[in-house]
Amino acid sequence: MFITSSIYATIVACCLASSFAFAGNIKGKVDFKGTKPNPTEIKMIADPNCIKIHAGKKVTSDQVVVNTNNTLRHVFVYVKKGLEGKKFPKPTQKVTIDQQGCTYHPHLFGMMASQPLEIINSDPTMHNIHALPKNSKQFNIAQPRKGMKRVQTFDKPEVMVKIKCDVHPWMAAYVGVLDHPFYAVTDDQGNYEIKNLPAGDYEIEAWHEKYGSQTMKVSVGAADTKTVDFSSDKFVASK
Ligand SMILES: [Cu+2]
Known part of the structure; x- marks a missing residue:
């Protein structure tokens, strides 16, 4: 009985360890550099129903949203290279x-x-x-x-x-x-997090609809959490 339980405990410990050993995380933020643009007002004049829904309140565009901590919202961050051949x-x-x-x-x-x-x-x-x-x-x-x-x-x-x-x-x-499921979108603090990534070498891209994109390389080891920060002044316009 003792032997059986200890074998069982070893198997459980081994499986738990291996599930963490192959999972890493990447997190970071996208800084906004430069002159903070004023929010752009959307004029909903094409449809009076839309104006009525907002009861005369001003609506601003989601295209460029600079957070109060000078980070950029609505940036898509994802693994661009490094997962080829893997199936999810x-x-x-x-x-x-x-x-x-x-x-x-x-x-x-x-x-x-x-x-x-x-x-x-x-x-x-x-x-x-x-x-x-x-x-x-x-x-x-x-x-x-x-x-x-x-x-x-x-x-x-x-x-x-x-x-x-x-x-x-x-x-x-x-x-x-x-x-694959390894992507995230920056939030109202400019943060993103990509979880449970298999250990490996990756190229991570951050994409913004106005400023373009920036790529960074990162190696994620067993049980690592790596920080990869981006900056809007390093973004290159999309082709
Ligand atoms: Cu519509």
Whole structure:
């Protein structure tokens, strides 16, 4: 009995150790350098329903959001190189994009190829969501009524896919479609974190819709947490 339990304990300890041994984390922030731009007001004059939803309150663009601590929000950070040949299961849980207040929520996000994307219209007005991938099939869907939902997918990886509304020219969102789950988006403190990455050498890219992108190399060892910080003045405009 004693032998059996100690063998069992050894197996458990071994498995726990190995599951951590191959998982590392990368975290960091994206600093904003330069003159902080004023928030850009969105004029929703194309649709009086949109103006009514906001009850006359000013709405500002999500394109460039500099946080109070001088970091940049809405930056997509992901593993660009280093996972080639590795296969990761496709998640079955839905990712959601909501058309609410005549803007997209979230403004920028990530998902895996073939993962379901649920598109919701929470507004009492018509939206026409139009996704413009180059590697997957485009879709263009009218949702004239509040509460309408529809599920779509992107078949192939692509960083980034633009989503726009054919009714409201100010509406834009971006989605990074990947064949692995190692991505994150900077938050209202400019931070991101990519968890449970297999040990290895990686190229990490940070992408912003206005400033372009920056890549950094990092080696992640067993049970490491590495810090990789980016800076907007090092970003190079996207081609
Ligand atoms: Cu719209």
